[in-house]
Amino acid sequence: MVLTxxxxxxxxxxxxxxxxPPALGRRALRINVSDVAAMGAVPRAALVAIxxxxxxxxxxxxGIMRGLVADARRLAVAVVGGNVAAGPHLALxxxxxxxxGPRLLRRRGARAGDLLFVTGTLGGxxxxxxxxxxxxxxxxxxxxLRVETARRLARxxxxxxxxxxxxxxxxxxxxxxxxxxxxIEAARVPVAPRCRRELGAEATRFALTAGEDYELxxxxxxxxxxxxxxxxxxLTRIGALRAGPPAVRLIDGARSLRVAGWPGFDHxxxxxxxxxxxxxxxxxxxxxxxxxx
Amino acid sequence: MVLTxxxxxxxxxxxxxxxxPPALGRRALRINVSDVAAMGAVPRAALVAIxxxxxxxxxxxxGIMRGLVADARRLAVAVVGGNVAAGPHLALxxxxxxxxGPRLLRRRGARAGDLLFVTGTLGGxxxxxxxxxxxxxxxxxxxxLRVETARRLARxxxxxxxxxxxxxxxxxxxxxxxxxxxxIEAARVPVAPRCRRELGAEATRFALTAGEDYELxxxxxxxxxxxxxxxxxxLTRIGALRAGPPAVRLIDGARSLRVAGWPGFDHxxxxxxxxxxxxxxxxxxxxxxxxxx
Numbered sequence: 001m002v003l004t005x006x007x008x009x010x011x012x013x014x015x016x017x018x019x020x021p022p023a024l025g026r027r028a029l030r031i032n033v034s035d036v037a038a039m040g041a042v043p044r045a046a047l048v049a050i051x052x053x054x055x056x057x058x059x060x061x062x063g064i065m066r067g068l069v070a071d072a073r074r075l076a077v078a079v080v081g082g083n084v085a086a087g088p089h090l091a092l093x094x095x096x097x098x099x100x101g102p103r104l105l106r107r108r109g110a111r112a113g114d115l116l117f118v119t120g121t122l123g124g125x126x127x128x129x130x131x132x133x134x135x136x137x138x139x140x141x142x143x144x145l146r147v148e149t150a151r152r153l154a155r156x157x158x159x160x161x162x163x164x165x166x167x168x169x170x171x172x173x174x175x176x177x178x179x180x181x182x183x184i185e186a187a188r189v190p191v192a193p194r195c196r197r198e199l200g201a202e203a204t205r206f207a208l209t210a211g212e213d214y215e216l217x218x219x220x221x222x223x224x225x226x227x228x229x230x231x232x233x234x235l236t237r238i239g240a241l242r243a244g245p246p247a248v249r250l251i252d253g254a255r256s257l258r259v260a261g262w263p264g265f266d267h268x269x270x271x272x273x274x275x276x277x278x279x280x281x282x283x284x285x286x287x288x289x290x291x292x293x
Numbered sequence: 294m295v296l297t298x299x300x301x302x303x304x305x306x307x308x309x310x311x312x313x314p315p316a317l318g319r320r321a322l323r324i325n326v327s328d329v330a331a332m333g334a335v336p337r338a339a340l341v342a343i344x345x346x347x348x349x350x351x352x353x354x355x356g357i358m359r360g361l362v363a364d365a366r367r368l369a370v371a372v373v374g375g376n377v378a379a380g381p382h383l384a385l386x387x388x389x390x391x392x393x394g395p396r397l398l399r400r401r402g403a404r405a406g407d408l409l410f411v412t413g414t415l416g417g418x419x420x421x422x423x424x425x426x427x428x429x430x431x432x433x434x435x436x437x438l439r440v441e442t443a444r445r446l447a448r449x450x451x452x453x454x455x456x457x458x459x460x461x462x463x464x465x466x467x468x469x470x471x472x473x474x475x476x477i478e479a480a481r482v483p484v485a486p487r488c489r490r491e492l493g494a495e496a497t498r499f500a501l502t503a504g505e506d507y508e509l510x511x512x513x514x515x516x517x518x519x520x521x522x523x524x525x526x527x528l529t530r531i532g533a534l535r536a537g538p539p540a541v542r543l544i545d546g547a548r549s550l551r552v553a554g555w556p557g558f559d560h561x562x563x564x565x566x567x568x569x570x571x572x573x574x575x576x577x578x579x580x581x582x583x584x585x586x
Contacts, residue, residue, distance in 0.1 A: 003338065003340055003374055003388075003390065004340070004374060005340040005342045005376050005386075005388055006376050007342050007378045009344055009379065009380040011380070011381060012380055013378070045296065047297075047388055049298045049299075049300050049342075051300060051344075080296055081296055081297060081298065082298060083298050083299050083386075085300045085302050085305055086302065086305045087302040087304070087305055087382070087384060088304060088381060088382060089381060091344060091378075091380060093300070093342045093386045095298055095388040097296065097390075
């Protein structure tokens with residue numbers, strides 16, 4: 001059994017009107033499904049804790065739950081309970097109980113020599129949020145469902161994590177847990193077309209740090225990589241792991257530079273109480289620092 | 294296995310300064326322990342989802358977690374995970390996984406003829422909150438731990454619920470789930486001394502509807518009641534169940550009146566966004582309506 005909990009907080013992870021209520025409900029479930037999938041497990045049961053202002057129309061809550069429950073049914077997840085509390089804003093905290101498959105994937109376990117793979121594309125979700133924050137009316141892409149892909153790859157992978165706070169930050173977690181150095185080839189990173197279109201020359205940096213993707217990052221030994229086969233979605237080899245201290249290196253053309261710190265989504269960078277702005281999804285690409293050595 | 298989730302929301306369930314951070318952490322855990330105990334189950338693992346403003350001092354969060362973890366250790370509950378998200382205020386959502394005992398207690402299952410028992414005393418916690426809301430510096434009593442009591446009574450009881458939103462409201466849930474009418478003898482209700490002292494003539498009505506007690510309400514058949522023995526806390530017989538439509542009747546001296554509606558804590562009565570006040574714990578005793586028939 002695996003357990004996970006994750007929240008969507010109004011003003012931090014979403015604003016009212018960015019997506020229809022059912023899409024928000026699906027998102028609240030799927031950010032948790034992503035965590036369960038990243039362990040090679042299958043989600044089975046969910047609890048939904050809702051915090052809502054008293055003046056929120058009931059139809060909005062109904063819409064949220066309709067979307068969440070429909071998605072849960074599709075995934076054979078039973079919504080078995082929850083809670084509703086009054087609060088100054090909307091927040092959705094979902095807890096998922098998952099069943100482990102034949103092999104449990106963790107952040108630790110990756111070894112020097114393993115290849116690094118990522119599902120789908122990166123930067124598209126954060127690019128949409130960036131546009132929404134700028135007041136443009138764009139559709140927010142749904143969180144991808146990678147349960148089946150993860151289940152197929154779990155037998156081959158040595159470690160995995162889902163990319164929610166930016167590839168470099170989440171890869172950093174994997175490197176620290178596994179005690180390895182990662183080398184990413186910038187040219188191989190599967191940047192989402194929307195991100196490329198909107199960010200231009202900054203697209204790759206943005207995609208490496210912006211977060212919100214909920215794609216899977218997996219370490220797979222070279223011998224096992226040949227047996228991957230079809231996994232139901234795009235799967236890109238973006239680099240490899242080397243012996244060395246926990247660190248992430250970015251190979252950009254002829255240069256190989258170490259990523260300084262752990263750039264990516266900083267949950268508390270926005271100081272929402274002081275500045276009134278959401279902390280989430282602000283582009284961090286410009287903050288990315290790389291150093292020699 | 295049983296699963297439950299419950300939240301403490303700043304401005305709704307507490308205000309900063311009402312109790313030290315460790316006591317707040319204990320409260321967040323115990324309101325969930327209460328739900329697990331009410332099913333005759335034993336809590337085993339917890340997930341803690343925290344929403345916190347960026348300007349909250351880290352020592353406050355540390356204090357909250359210290360109190361929560363110390364209490365969890367005492368109860369042999371493993372804190373296995375959680376989440377931290379930025380938000381405009383502090384909210385603590387705990388999910389508990391419990392192991393069922395030999396018999397699972399539910400709201401349904403009570404039968405006409407069963408006697409009604411309640412643990413501890415009622416109205417003391419809400420009386421303290423009332424004083425705190427009035428600006429007086431009083432100590433907020435901790436949520437009682439009734440795991441062991443519930444475990445002992447589970448083999449005798451036909452149904453149970455924890456009293457979190459007021460005895461009359463929670464008893465109403467039990468009556469509806471079990472399809473019975475409850476009769477409560479007002480004179481038997483174990484009103485907390487603090488409640489009696491502060492509420493005077495209104496103490497019983499306040500204790501019946503104010504909520505926050507987290508005591509256990511149990512239905513036990515008369516034949517089993519003789520075998521109760523010691524349960525580790527005060528246990529008071531307050532009434533009995535009769536055949537009839539789901540309803541609660543209050544016997545006050547020679548009068549027997551039906552409680553109208555389901556009085557008690559209304560999670561959304563405060564409209565916090567509009568009025569700025571907490572929705573919780575406002576005395577509802579005066580709102581209690583009883584009708585003939």
